[in-house]
Amino acid sequence: MQSSLLDDLRLAGYRLTPQREVVLAVLSETHEHLTAREILRRARRRLPRLNKSAVYRALDVLTHLSLVNPIDVGQGEIQYELNTQPHHHHLVCQQCGKITDIDGHAFNTLDKILRTEYGFAPFLFHFAIFGICRECQRKMKKDTRVALLLTRCAPA
């Protein structure tokens, strides 16, 4: 695992630095999605002089190696997670902000269509789907603005 990371980096012309290792280690130790700021905070326990630029640069490298997935939930800070197998995806509730992880099978049909009909190779990991979760739908029945929204977002 250690040596495979080194190989991946070398193969791509990168160096193995303590900064890159520790960023990857932090992400390996959780199943949460972490922001760059939170990664920095945790990584500094082991590498106190670590700088946020180095975190961003490390995340960039790790993302290009597809060891890490950025997840943009559209709320300012980008979140990062380890790119584990099997892939999973994220349902982001626009109302309460809750993020639900779901497994990949829901996307099989979509993946196939995009590849065969459009020749497009989708990155169906770093994937966030926005919408309204079950509980919020219940609460929202009364709110006029939102009722409109729910009506209009029905499938085409």
Next chain:
Amino acid sequence: MQSSLLDDLRLAGYRLTPQREVVLAVLSETHEHLTAREILRRARRRLPRLNKSAVYRALDVLTHLSLVNPIDVGQGEIQYELNTQPHHHHLVCQQCGKITDIDGHAFNTLDKILRTEYGFAPFLFHFAIFGICRECQRKMKKDTRVALLLTRCAPA
């Protein structure tokens, strides 16, 4: 259409202002996705004192009414488009940046699964899927970094 906009706004407790009208008008006159900055530029031809704050606030209102869709292609500026029927979606090539519009049928299965299995009402309009387009896949066969990426993004 004019009066329906007014109704929508009133129903939701908003006022119909020239600023909101002109922002909507600008979006109605194109099939492109426009950034807030570009919307401001075009809208100022008709409303020279229009301010960027007003544009952002108008886009916010129109989005909440689901008259407008924000599309975050992950490249800094958010893009906006009219929420037309039938819905369509966006394939964003991470390599060359090209955005391809596709119709909604590819998402029917996904939509159904999310609703029935997860009780989640997805906003399957403002939807951008990242990946690599046909042409870039061809060019990228030689590049080691990218070959790795293409391998790893294969369906789970």
Next chain:
DNA sequence: TTAAGTGCAAATCATTTGCATGGAT
């Protein structure tokens, strides 16, 4: 050795906000 990587501080830049004024209802 030497090119790539880091730490630091400053810059960038889309978006947001406070506040006094203006306008839709």
Next chain:
DNA sequence: ATCCATGCAAATGATTTGCACTTAA
């Protein structure tokens, strides 16, 4: 007459960048 909305300027805040110094190879 109300109070929602705008214009302006200043703030915010995540991410990026320039540069001198380190360090992995």
